[in-house]
Every structure is written in structure tokens, then in C-alpha cells.
Amino acid sequence: KQEVTQIPAALSVPEGENLVLNCSFTDSAIYNLQWFRQDPGKGLTSLLLIQSSQREQTSGRLNASLDKSSGRSTLYIAASQPGDSATYLCAVRSGSNYKLTFGKGTLLTVNP
């Protein structure tokens, strides 16, 4: 059974700092991995998706990496802003099944 763990559970940083969020998964036979953002009272918004054959994906100030063999992914946020404050969730899709297995998320607070 796939299990996804995110560390840390919460992170508070000053504005402008670069930061890294971590995600690990127990079964390396994944199809892809996605990072989502969740704002309070809202649904999830997809940020980046990495296919199992890829090593990283970039979108603006966000960079996600994937090391499938070690079961790890990181989300790097450059020059953080208060608007980046949210919960960040990592989700793994295993095989042809469309089920996503989520971590519990990292609550990020960027202080002005």
C-alpha cells in the first residue's frame, strides 16, 4: 500500500527566503507525482506534475524534483512571498489506476 509523508508539517519563513518542502513515498513504482496548493476553505490547485520518467519540472518560482529510486520529491520555492502562504500537498499516482495518494501536507506561512 502506497504511503506518502510530508516533512515538515508546518513551516514559517520571512518574505524573500528560498525554501524546500519534502515529500517521500514508500512504493517507487509510481506513474507520476503532483504538487498541489490548498488555500483555507478552498479546493486544491495543481502546481506541478512530474512524470515518472522525469527528474524535475519548473513553473515560475517553483521547481519540483523527483528521485523515484529513493522515493523522494522536493518542491523548491524561490523568493517566497506572503501570497505563497497555503498548505502544499504532494500526491502520487501509482500505475494505471487513477487514484491519487496524498500526503498530509505542509502548512507554509510567509511573513511580511
Add this chain to the structure above:
Amino acid sequence: DAGVIQSPRHEVTEMGQEVTLRCKPISGHDYLFWYRQTMMRGLELLIYFNNNVPIDDSGMPEDRFSAKMPNASFSTLKIQPSEPRDSAVYFCASRPGQGNGYTFGSGTRLTVV
């Protein structure tokens, strides 16, 4: 498109009552998912449908939970009878048959007292 639409946004009910949550997926999306989010367990998949047919319901916690998708534009998740431990945020999501994009609704916050 208005996205995935869930109703109600908030529901407070008494233990033992029947609760029905509703979802309208994005038009043209072949897959529909029901997730439950709690502080303790995070986001868990309850059930998903492909072309209105349930594919995987292994996450449905017990017989008190049932889900239907009578047509491509509507799904319901029903809890009968409801219990306090069912209190959570329930999300509906949909995705097309091709591509990787999942679209989530804003969720229904259920409180059972």
C-alpha cells in the same frame, strides 16, 4: 466553465440523520472522484467513477456510505445514518480521460453533532 461545483458548502446535522452531498463535474470529464479530508488522516479517496460507473470503492468506510452517478453531470455521496466521526471536508474532483489534470471542487464541510 465554472469548475467542479459542490453543494452544500457547509452542512451541520444531528447524529443519525441522512446527509447527501452533491457534485457537478466539469463537462466532458470522464472521471469523478470523492475524497474526504480530516486533520488526522489527510485526504483519502472514497470512490471514483469512470463514465458514470464506479471503478474503485475500496475507500468507502462502511455501508453507511453510498455514492451514485446517475449521469455524466451529477453525483451524490450519501451518509445514512451519519455519525460524529463522519465530520470532515468532502471534496469532489473530476478529470478528463486524457491528460493529467485533476480539478477539485471547493468542498463540503460536514459537521455531525
